[in-house]
Amino acid sequence: xxxxxxxxxxxxxxxxxxxxxxxxxxxxxxxxxxxxxxxxxxxxxxxxxxxxxxxxxxxxxxxxxxxxxxxxxxxxxxxxxxxxxxxxxxxxxxxxxxxxxxxxxxxxxxxx
Numbered sequence: 199x200x201x202x203x204x205x206x207x208x209x210x211x212x213x214x215x216x217x218x219x220x221x222x223x224x225x226x227x228x229x230x231x232x233x234x235x236x237x238x239x240x241x242x243x244x245x246x247x248x249x250x251x252x253x254x255x256x257x258x259x260x261x262x263x264x265x266x267x268x269x270x271x272x273x274x275x276x277x278x279x280x281x282x283x284x285x286x287x288x289x290x291x292x293x294x295x296x297x298x299x300x301x302x303x304x305x306x307x308x309x310x
Contacts, residue, residue: 214284215283215284215287216282216283216284218269218273218283219273219276219277219282219283219284222270222273222274222277223273223274223277226270226274227274227277230274230277230278231278234278235275235278235279238271238274238275238278239275241271242268242271242272242274242275245264245267245268245270245271246268248264248267249261249264249265249267249268251264252264
């Protein structure tokens with residue numbers, strides 16, 4: 199099993215997606231792998247519920263906190279599934295993956 203080290207990023211600096219995934223692996227990777235994909239997914243969905251509450255009843259600080267938690271659990275899931283989130287995000291780098299436009303020019307509601 200590889201040993202990962204935490205990425206030192208000043209608390210006020212932006213963290214890129216690859217560094218974030220590496221940081222989550224260093225902080226929680228062993229524990230989350232021990233929990234397994236199904237149970238980690240259950241925790242992820244719980245965090246999505248907390249984000250839903252924050253979006254509609256929370257403060258801006260609550261929303262920021264819950265978005266961070268959802269992103270952390272998503273990074274853990276991706277890591278366990280062997281998915282590089284930065285690479286996955288490239289799907290949207292050149293515009294809508296369906297129509298290729300930015301902004302999306304798909305003619306269907308919810309398309310993209």
